[in-house]
Amino acid sequence: MDATHAGKRGLRVAVTGASGDFGKLLMPLLEQDPAVASVLVLDVARPEGSKVDYHRVDLTRHDAESELTEALSEQPVDVLYHLAFSYGAMRNGSLAHELEVAGTINVLAAAGRVKLPRLVVPSLTAVYGARGQHPALLREEAQLWGCPQSRFVTDKVQVEGQVRAFRERNPDTRVLVLRFAPVLGPSVDNPASRMLKRSVVPTLLGFDPLWQAIHEEDAARALHLALRAEASGEFNIVGQGVLPLSGLIRQAGSRPLPLPGPLYRAALHALEAVGAAGAAGLPIALLDYIHYSWVADGEQAESALGFIPIHHARDAAAALRRS
Structure with missing residues (x-):
């Protein structure tokens, strides 16, 4: 039974990663939605909410698949939001990889076993990579070049591959992948928001790429729309307009500091060497994104998701001043 045909009993929604950035944006909307009867939270921490039915599940454990299958089998679930991805600062890259890649394997295996009607997974427009050869607008069918030097981006590309394979094996499950531009706002914590919160943001001298951003309120609405949309596939979720990176930095209340490439890299390496890479606001591995433009086309999300x-x-950038 799809989320659009749950009948009078109301929608039963399952959520992994309810305590993460995307979970915190989505959960209040599910609480307020009169069509949602209950929210099955599969997480290591219980969130607040009158509709919450909590099952403690650690996606990195060896028995996570069986725990998920059991929880999803107790009552019919109309849609699963798999939101358990790391966006905050995390020094243990192995743990993040285990959560995202191995955790997604467990989620997809359980979803296949229970024949889940609908699956929603967030991703990033960063999976397209940032390259000088990119077209002016990146559409959903574009190749996912990613960023080989970045575990943060590479894991998302790998997860998309897992989800695509799941969709091919399970044609009766409606699968939606939402590729978000950098999400900015008072309550989110991700590489872009941490960079823009710095009083001074190092940039590359001679380069001012075009960036997109999406306000956290818009990101929350997009997630909620996926609950009922008669669509499947990948969708770029972007805010209105684009800005050069320098303009985005200024809108956030920060000041860009253009540095020659070698000096920029030397500065970040020095901070990394003393354990302060986060202080620079941008990992060295993500340097391509302040070098080249990466602009995604949001037309398909408008036509298919509304x-x-x-x-x-x-x-979106100005909202960071209030955080």
Whole structure:
């Protein structure tokens, strides 16, 4: 039974990663949605909410698949939001990889066993990579070049491959992958928000790539729209307009500091050597994204999901001043 045909009993929604950035954005909307009867939270921490039915599940454990299968089998589930991905600062890359890649294997295996009607997974427009050869607008069918030097991006590309293979094996499950531009706002914590919160943001001298951003309120609406959308596939979720990186930095209340490439790298390496890479706001591995433009086309999300962003990229960046 799809989420659009749950009948009078109301929708039963399952969520992994309810305590993460995307989970915190989505959960209040599910609580407020009168069509949602209950929210099965599969997580290591219990969130607040009158509709919450909590099952403690650690996706990195060897028995996570069986625990997920059992929890999803107790009552019919109309949709699963798999949101258990790391966006905050995390020094243990192996643990993040285990959560995202191995955790997704467990989630998909359980979803296949219970014949889940609908699956929603967030991703990033960063999976397209940042390259000088990119077209002006990146559409969903574009190759996912990723960023080989970045575990953060590489894991997302790998997860997308897992989800694509799941969709091919399970044609009766409606699968939606939402590729978000950098999400900015008072309550999110990700590489872009940490970079833009710095009082001074190092940039590359001679380069000012175009960036997109999406306000956290728009990101939450896009997630909620996926609950009922008669669509499947990948969708770029972007805010209104684009800005050069320097403009985005200024809108966030910061100041860009253009540095020659060798000096920029030397500065980040020095901070990394003393254990302060986060202080620079941008890992060295993500340097391509302040070198080249990466602009995704949001037309398909509008036509298929009905998603129209309310906020401009400059509003999303300005929201960081209040965080």
